[in-house]
Amino acid sequence: MTPELLEAGVETRSRAITRIATAGEPIFNQGVALYVEDLKVAFDGFQALGGLSFTVGVGELRCVIGPNGAGKTTTMDCITGKTRPDSGRIFFGSNLDLRTMNEAAIARAGIGRKFQKPTVFEALTVAENLELALAGDRRARFAMRARLTGEQHDRLNELLHTVHLSEERHRVAGLLSHGQKQWLEIGMLLAQDPKLLLLDEPVAGMTDEETERTAELFLSLEGKHSLVVVEHDMSFVATLASTHRTVTVLHEGKTLAEGTMAAVQSDEKVIEVYLGR
Template sequence: MTPDLMAAGAQKLAEFQAKSSQDQGSGDREAAYGRLSHGEPDFAHGVALYLEDITVSFDGFRALNKLNLAINVGELRCIIGPNGAGKTTMMDVITGKTRPDAGTASFGSNIDLLRLRENDIAQIGIGRKFQKPTVYEQLSVFENLELALKNDRRARASLFSRLSGEQLDRIGETLQLIHLLPEAQRTAGLLSHGQKQWLEIGMLLMQDPKLLLLDEPVAGMTDEETERTAELFLSLEGKHSLVVVEHDMKFVGELTQGWKKVTVLHEGSVLAEGTLADVQANDKVVEVYLGR
C-alpha cells in the first residue's frame, strides 16, 4: 500500500471515529453497533452485569421503566415477578435481542452490551437458556455437546476435525455434571423434558459462559428433576454468574438458601430486593404478586 493510500485510510478512520463519538454522545448507538472495542470483560471490580435506567417501550407500553440491576461475579440471583413484569424483556436487552430506548448495560466494567450484536454477546461469555429446551433431537446426547464446543465450524474444519483428549474429558465432565452420563449415546429426542433441559444447559456450559441467563428452567419438571436442577445450579455458583427467572417459590427457596438476594420486578422496574423471606413479607410484593 502506498503512503498516499495509507494517509487517506488514516484520515477516513479518524473521520469515522469522530462521527461515532458524536453519534454516541447524542444517544445514537448505531455507529458503534457490532463493534467490541475493549476485548475481554474486566471483572476486577466484582460486578459481572450492570443495568442502569434501562427503558424499553413497545407501542407506548413501557416493558422496562428505568430498570437498575447489578449482578456480582459468581453470584446466583433469582428474579421473580408477575407476568408482564419485564423479566423476559430484561433478558432480551442483555442478549442484544431488544435495543432499549434509554439506559446503559455493561458486562464487567468495560463492555457496553448495547454496542454489540447478539452473536457478539454470546461470544464474550453470556449464555441464555429459554423456557422451552432447544436441542438437536436426532443426534445423541454426546453429539449435542460435541457440536456446542467452541471450535472452527467451517465445513472443511468440521469434516476433518478430531476431538482431543482434553475435549473428550470436558464432555465427560459435563455429562456427569448434568446427570446425563448414562444417557451419553441416547438419542436426544428420547430424553424426558427435564433431561432435555439439562442437555441444553450442558450445551451452554460447553461455550464457557461467564454469565448464564436461565428462564423458568424447572417448568414442567418432576419434583426429582427440580431437586437435581437446584443441585446443578448450586454447583455452578461461583464458577459462573447466574440469573434465574422463576415462578416456583420452592425452587427459589432451594437456590437462595435463606440468605441470597432475590429481586422482584413489577411494571418494568425493581419493586423489592432482599432475602426470599424479606420479599415474601413485603406488603407491595404480596399485593402485586404473591397474593394474600
C-alpha cells in the same frame, strides 16, 4: 431428517453457540458481572421497562421473580442484544457496553441464554450434541467428523457428569425426557464456558425429581459462573435463594424489591402485587 437438513440445522445452532472472545473480554475489577441502570423500553406506547436498575456480582446466583408483564423477558432480551433499550445503561463487567454490541458479539463475550423450551439436536446422541458445542466455530461438517482432543474428551465427561447425563451419553436426544433435554442444552451452553448464564423458567414442565436435581445443578455452578434465574416456581426459588442469596422482584418494568427470600416474602408491596395474601 436428511443429512443435508441435519447439517443445515447443526450449522445454524453451531453459529448460535459459538463463544470466541473476538469482541473483547469483560473486565471484572469491581466484582460486578452485570450492571443495569435506569433501563427504559417502550413498545408502541407500552412501557415494558420503566427505569430498571440492578447489579449481579461475579459468581453470584441471582433469582428474578415477578408477575406476568413485569419485564423479565424484556430485561433478558436487552442483556442479550435482542432488544435495544430506549435509554439507560447495561454493562458486562466494567468495560463492555452491551447497548453497542449485537447478539453474536454479546454471546462471544461470554453471555449464554437458556430459553424455556429446550433446543437440542434430537437426531444426535447426547454426547454428539455436546461434542458439537465443544467444537466451537468449526463448520458443521468438519465438527461432526473431527475427533476430540484429550482435553476436550475430559471436558465432555465432566459436562456429562455435571448435567446428570453420564448414563445417557449414547442415547438419542429426542428420546430424553423434557428435564433431560433441558440439562443437555445447559450442558451445551456450559461447553462454551460462559461467564454469565441467563436461565428463563428452567424447571417449567419438569417432574419434582428433575426440579430438585436442577436446583443441585445450579447451586454447583455458583461461583464458577454468574447465573440469573427467572422462575415462577416459588419452591424452586426458595431452594436456590436459601438464606443469603439475593432475590430481585420486578413489577411494571422496575425493581419492586430486592433482598433475601425471607425479606421479599414478607415485603408488603411484594405480597400485594405478586405473592398474594
